[in-house]
Amino acid sequence: MDRLHTRRAAIRQTLATAAFVALGAVAAPAFADSDVTLSYAMWDQAQMPAMQQIISEFHQAHPHINVKIQLTPWSDYWTKLRTGATGGSAPDVFWMTVAYFKYYAAGGVLTQLDDLAKKDGLDMSVYVPAIRQAYQYDGKTFGIPKDVNSFGLFYNKTLFKAAGVPLPTNSWTWNDVVDAAKKLTDPTKGTYGIVAADADELTWYLTVPQAGGAVISADGKTSGYDDPNTIKGVQFWVDMVDKYHVSPNLQQTTDTDPLSLFTSGKVAMYYGGSWDPVAIAQVPDAKAFTGVVRLPKGDTSKFYSNGLANAIYVNTPHPQEAWEFVKFLSSKRANEIQSTTGTVIPAYQGQADNYIKGLPWLDAKVLIDQLPDAVPFPSSENTPVWRQFATKELANAWAGNESVADAAKKIADQMNAALANEQHGQ
Amino acid sequence: MMASSSQIEQGRSARRIDPKTLRASGLRRRPSHRGWWQGYFFILPTALGIGVFSLWPIFQTLYFSFTTWGAFGGHKWSGFANYRHAFADTELLQASINTLIYTGMALTSVPIAIVVAALLNRPGMKALTIYRTLYFLPVVTLPAAVALMWKLLYSGDYGVINWLLGLAGIDGPYWLSDPAMAIFAVGGVAVWSQVGYNMVILLAGMQTIPRDYYEAAEIDGAGGFRQFFWITVPLLTPSIFFVCVITVINAFQAFDLVYLMISPTNPALTKTETVVYLFYQRGFVENNGGYAAAIAFLLMVAILILTAIQFRLQKRWVHYG
Numbered sequence: 055m056d057r058l059h060t061r062r063a064a065i066r067q068t069l070a071t072a073a074f075v076a077l078g079a080v081a082a083p084a085f086a087d088s089d090v091t092l093s094y095a096m097w098d099q100a101q102m103p104a105m106q107q108i109i110s111e112f113h114q115a116h117p118h119i120n121v122k123i124q125l126t127p128w129s130d131y132w133t134k135l136r137t138g139a140t141g142g143s144a145p146d147v148f149w150m151t152v153a154y155f156k157y158y159a160a161g162g163v164l165t166q167l168d169d170l171a172k173k174d175g176l177d178m179s180v181y182v183p184a185i186r187q188a189y190q191y192d193g194k195t196f197g198i199p200k201d202v203n204s205f206g207l208f209y210n211k212t213l214f215k216a217a218g219v220p221l222p223t224n225s226w227t228w229n230d231v232v233d234a235a236k237k238l239t240d241p242t243k244g245t246y247g248i249v250a251a252d253a254d255e256l257t258w259y260l261t262v263p264q265a266g267g268a269v270i271s272a273d274g275k276t277s278g279y280d281d282p283n284t285i286k287g288v289q290f291w292v293d294m295v296d297k298y299h300v301s302p303n304l305q306q307t308t309d310t311d312p313l314s315l316f317t318s319g320k321v322a323m324y325y326g327g328s329w330d331p332v333a334i335a336q337v338p339d340a341k342a343f344t345g346v347v348r349l350p351k352g353d354t355s356k357f358y359s360n361g362l363a364n365a366i367y368v369n370t371p372h373p374q375e376a377w378e379f380v381k382f383l384s385s386k387r388a389n390e391i392q393s394t395t396g397t398v399i400p401a402y403q404g405q406a407d408n409y410i411k412g413l414p415w416l417d418a419k420v421l422i423d424q425l426p427d428a429v430p431f432p433s434s435e436n437t438p439v440w441r442q443f444a445t446k447e448l449a450n451a452w453a454g455n456e457s458v459a460d461a462a463k464k465i466a467d468q469m470n471a472a473l474a475n476e477q478h479g480q
Numbered sequence: 481m482m483a484s485s486s487q488i489e490q491g492r493s494a495r496r497i498d499p500k501t502l503r504a505s506g507l508r509r510r511p512s513h514r515g516w517w518q519g520y521f522f523i524l525p526t527a528l529g530i531g532v533f534s535l536w537p538i539f540q541t542l543y544f545s546f547t548t549w550g551a552f553g554g555h556k557w558s559g560f561a562n563y564r565h566a567f568a569d570t571e572l573l574q575a576s577i578n579t580l581i582y583t584g585m586a587l588t589s590v591p592i593a594i595v596v597a598a599l600l601n602r603p604g605m606k607a608l609t610i611y612r613t614l615y616f617l618p619v620v621t622l623p624a625a626v627a628l629m630w631k632l633l634y635s636g637d638y639g640v641i642n643w644l645l646g647l648a649g650i651d652g653p654y655w656l657s658d659p660a661m662a663i664f665a666v667g668g669v670a671v672w673s674q675v676g677y678n679m680v681i682l683l684a685g686m687q688t689i690p691r692d693y694y695e696a697a698e699i700d701g702a703g704g705f706r707q708f709f710w711i712t713v714p715l716l717t718p719s720i721f722f723v724c725v726i727t728v729i730n731a732f733q734a735f736d737l738v739y740l741m742i743s744p745t746n747p748a749l750t751k752t753e754t755v756v757y758l759f760y761q762r763g764f765v766e767n768n769g770g771y772a773a774a775i776a777f778l779l780m781v782a783i784l785i786l787t788a789i790q791f792r793l794q795k796r797w798v799h800y801g
Contacts (some may be wrong), residue, residue: 133764140553155765161551252745305654308746309636439766442744449747 060342063425079218087330088118090375097131104392111391112382121147121374139163139367147379150197150363152431153438156274158365159191160435165366170377176384181401185361185426186379194376197363198384201392202428204328205260205357206346207231210421213238213245213322222323224420226350228290230260232324235300238246238322246288249312250294250301250325252445252452254311255360256325259432262287264352266277269444270469275477277469279444279462282365288448289458304452308431315388316340323350326420329397331413341415348420361401399425435476440469481765538780545777549769562774572775574750575758577733578663582754585667586674586731590723593678599714600679601686616676623673627740630669631656634741662748666737674730675746678723685719686712700756717798725790732783735760755779 091465096105102125105160109121124145126134132154138144139161150158158164171178178186181199189197201239208221235247251257262269267284270277278284285338294301301307302315313333316324317340326334326346335341349357366376382388389400396412399422434440447465450456545562547555566572600611618626634655635642642652655665693711701708715722735756742752753761755775763772 134768136552157551163552252747304747305636305657307744308657308748309634309654310638397637436767442765445745449745453747 055376068467069169083125089120090118090372090381091120091122092147092370092372092376093124093145094379095126095131095135095145095161096479097126097128097149098127098397100397101392101395104395105211108383108391109386111387112379115382116375116378117322121379123307125465129282129350135334140154142286142369144367144369146372146376147364147383149173149200150189150365152185152360152433153441154189155189155197155363156433156435156437159196162220163368164196165368165370165373165376167198167366167377167380170193171198174381176381180403182361182382182403182425182428184359184430185363185401188361188430188433189363189365197365200362200364200378200383201398202361202401203254203359204399204425204426204428205325205349205426206328206421207350208316208324208326208334208344208346209317210226210319210322211345213319213432221345222347224348226347228264228350228352231350231352232294232298235294235297235323237374238297239300244320246302246315246321248294249299249307249315249321250291250452251307251312252304252308252449253312254441254445255358256327258288259358259449260349261290261352262327262354263358264349264354268352269358269475270434274434277466277473280466283353285445285459285462288451290352292448292451292458295452302451319343328399328409328418331416332396335415344416344417344418346416355424355427356426356429357424358431360431361423363401407455434473436472440465440472445467509533524719538558541773541776541780544770544773547770547773549767550771551767554769555670558770560651562771565771566774566778571750571753572617572755572758575753575755577590578752579596579754582667582670582734583665583728584733586727586734587724589671589674589678590720590727592671593675593723594680594713594720596675597679597682598712600683612680615679618673619676621673624740626669626673627737630665631741634665657746657748659748659751662746663709663752666741666752669737670731670734674727678727681723682716682719685716689715704743714799718800720799721794725787729783732779732786 072300090264092255094105094109096102099114102123103441105123109123113120135144135148139158144163150164170176176198178195178198182202185199186195189199190197207222209227211221214221217238217240219234222234232408238247239245259269262278265283265287267281267287268278269284291301295303302310302321307315312324313326313330314323316326317334317337331344331346334344347354355460364380366373370376375405386402387403389402389405390408392398393400393406393408395414396409399406399409403425410418410422412418444465446469447461448458451458451461481705497572545554545558546559548558548561549555558691594617599605599609600615605611636642636652636654636657639652639655641655647651653661656662689712693715694707697711734754738754738757739760743748746752756779759772759775759779761767762775
């Protein structure tokens with residue numbers, strides 16, 4: 055981004071904030087009588103019922119504000135949002151994800167929310183810190199946390215019992231995983247101890263922080279892939295495939311997705327996300343044999359966690375109403391409602407009871423218990439560019455054609471070049 | 481392009497009608513220059529459509545290919561930077577090689593389509609419509625459905641293809657995730673869906689070849705094969721030429737099958753991604769619109785050059801009756 059553009063964005067931001075305060079102080083009562091319709095963009099069909107319930111309760115409290123959901127599948131959501139923001143017609147309120155957040159914040163598309171939160175006494179400390187921090191740019195808040203992802207080690211009780219291996223516990227370490235995986239692998243039956251896929255968020259994004267490494271530096275300016283600890287976190291997974299042969303190889307996990315390998319009883323262990331239990335429950339056998347424990351520990355218990363936020367479009371024609379709506383979305387009540395879906399853990403701490411209750415067949419509480427160990431998901435202004443370098447390059451390591459250290463060095467070089475480009479405007 | 485030789489022939493004979501007849505029937509008018517705008521009026525809707533949705537975007541793309549894009553609107557002139565980048569981009573080079581392999585594979589659909597069309601064109605062929613529909617079905621099926629179905633067929637561990645190979649004692653590969661195999665697997669699907677389209681055009685071409693030629697050949701003692709190679713193929717060359725041009729242009733713009741069958745984490749991605757896939761990746765995933773425009777423009781130039789070469793070469797092998 056060039057300097058001119060940033061300055062223009064800053065001016066736009068200031069004006070919008072000024073307009074906000076003015077509206078809030080003077081004009082709000084005048085608007086109260088006329089009906090306003092807000093658009094609210096999201097991508098997850100599974101969360102529609104909960105969102106609709108939130109909207110209807112919001113409408114009862116604010117009869118003059120209607121909210122219309124704009125559902126766009128993930129694959130088109132970002133293209134559409136970017137086009138809308140470029141043309142000046144983005145939705146009033148929309149879901150944001152960490153990987154894209156800084157791009158939008160730096161582009162001046164999001165409303166700065168600190169002043170509004172302070173004015174209305176919205177307590178930001180109730181949200182999971184990792185997500186709250188992830189939606190800050192230049193020290194300012196541009197999104198109110200909506201939900202948070204947690205992860206766990208899902209295991210197949212039947213396969214564990216058949217192999218005579220004691221079930222995993224919450225105090226397992228990396229070594230326990232490797233030992234159990236070796237005993238659980240049975241080439242004659244085609245079953246494997248674990249599934250190690252080249253899928254960042256569900257594999258090395260969980261073990262790299264545990265090894266004391268980092269995908270990106272804290273200031274977001276340099277790659278962390280060449281850090282020996284990062285390499286250690288990635289090596290954990292590659293070894294499962296190439297050294298111990300206790301996981302299906304990369305081609306198998308590409309052809310059949312890891313979750314299906316787990317629910318069909320082909321693999322005994324699977325590192326899964328807090329959204330997976332709903333899909334597991336759809337397979338009756340899997341629902342019966344699945345158990346879950348906390349992520350096995352490395353040197354630390356930290357893990358990268360993504361989470362969504364609600365953001366307000368900077369040029370919305372209804373800033374006051376949009377803020378009212380986001381305030382409601384961020385309330386205790388709204389978080390309580392959204393956790394009933396069983397797909398999301400609310401970012402509002404202590405409101406996850408419904409999530410646990412929605413999954414009575416699973417010890418889902420362990421997923422909530424480890425949330426304090428979550429650290430913000432790695433991101434920079436243009437995350438998608440370098441995120442794919444890692445998956446692409448590590449495919450060579452997974453296939454055994456290249457050492458993890460060599461692949462990591464290449465990723466770091468490419469990623470540093472991409473990050474340097476970000477600083478100078480592409 | 482589709483006007484076959486016999487249609488042109490008919491057009492000529494129509495003009496040979498005796499002028500007296502025309503005068504008598506009052507059909508002949510003196511050419512008038514007063515209504516010149518009427519012609520333009522009639523082509524206006526199409527011209528507007530092409531102008532707004534094709535020509536204008538082409539010029540815009542050319543312009544944008546010399547710019548660097550800001551995140552949300554706004555762009556600045558950056559000269560040839562995007563083109564310099566393109567010529568140094570090894571991924572673009574690989575994508576171009578992949579595209580050429582696809583194109584080569586797609587062209588094999590032409591001989592296949594000729595053979596299928598010739599079989600369907602045999603005299604006394606029954607249930608022609610059913611066969612024609614069957615072969616044309618892949619063309620009108622949604623690419624997403626085609627991709628999904630073939631993905632299931634190709635699955636390494638649970639796919640039908642490997643199950644069948646297993647019956648024959650062959651251990652089938654991971655068709656879509658083996659970097660050496662995936663491009664041929666995807667290309668095969670492209671051929672499968674292109675054959676029907678080419679077949680219908682070639683069949684139409686074949687049906688314009690007068691039966692007399694075959695009768696004469698039969699009297700001279702030519703069998704089915706000789707008739708095919710000495711009558712059908714030469715007289716079909718205008719249609720074959722058209723089909724080749726279209727197939728090459730389509731293959732150069734291949735995107736949907738790769739996008740739908742090869743996931744972004746597939747280890748075979750670099751060996752299967754096409755130029756248009758890379759264009760999408762750079763432009764819409766990585767938000768680098770200027771560079772994507774440069775890729776698109778280079779692709780257009782490549783297609784133009786290839787098509788021009790084809791038009792030049794056709795003089796040597798295409799017979800217009």
